[in-house]
Amino acid sequence: MAFLIKKCLQILFLPPVLPLMLLALGAGLSVKRRKAGRVLVLAGLGISYVFSIPLTVNLMAQGIEIYPPVRMDRLEKAQAIVILGGGHRGRALEYGQAMPNEVTLERLSYGAVLARRTHLPVLVSGGAPEGGAPESAVMARTLDDLFGLKAAFRETRSLDTADNARYCREILEKEGIGAVVLVTHAAHMRRAASEFRGQGFSVIPAPTVFFSHDTRKRLFFGLVPDIKSTVRAHALVHEAVGLFVLWLRNLGA
Secondary structure, eight states, X not given: OHHHHHHHHHHHHSTTHHXXXXXXXXXXXXXXXXXXXXXXXXXXXXXXXXXXXXXXHHHHHHHHOOOOOOOGGGGGGOSEXXXXXXXXXXXXXXXXEEEEOHHHHHHHHHHHHHHHHHOOOEEXXXXXXXXXXXXXXXXXXXXXXXXXXXXXXXXXXXXXXHHHHHHHHHHHGGGTOOEEEEEXXXXXXXXXXXXXXXXTOEXXXXXXXXXXXXXXXXXXXXXXXXXXXXXXXXHHHHHHHHHHHHHHHHHHO
């Protein structure tokens, strides 16, 4: 129930639903309360614009993506590689089965590179928050089919990042594994690494897909909205909210 409540709140208060709600409310109020209605409409338009431009994405990402690419010499201290799931396509028609979505595939790809270089065992982590097969089952199959690597461990129960860390500990502590290379998106790494350290792991962050290192000249074009920036801004706001919730949780601990 707590997971469902959290997901509902995320849908309501993250772009694009929040600005759309403001626009709808403003339009409704403008009939009798024009000033209040206009303020809400402008607020909705402003939020929509701000969270759809490359400049916002770059500025937000610089504060959230605090871990640099992993140095290969650091991997010598690790005992296993943990790859976190990021969602999957429940029924990919062209494959006739469930497949990883773009986010998970990016993580699997980088995790496979690190696994080949280190020969460390791989744990894939992801439950079934939307029902169906656990993400980790889809990840393990894809890791084998596309990259020729076998997942040594599967974590199948997690619904969020805190669960990832908790259930991975239950699996790996039985194997005497406490030092892990953690693979996830750069924007997600700050929160993920904190959760895994909270479970007693020695974490070597191995982030992939950085939003804050776009080297193209922005200037005017940094202020022009585009759909890629909208998607990335949503992910960054999601992480910012997650970090705030984590801070509150640690504060009360």
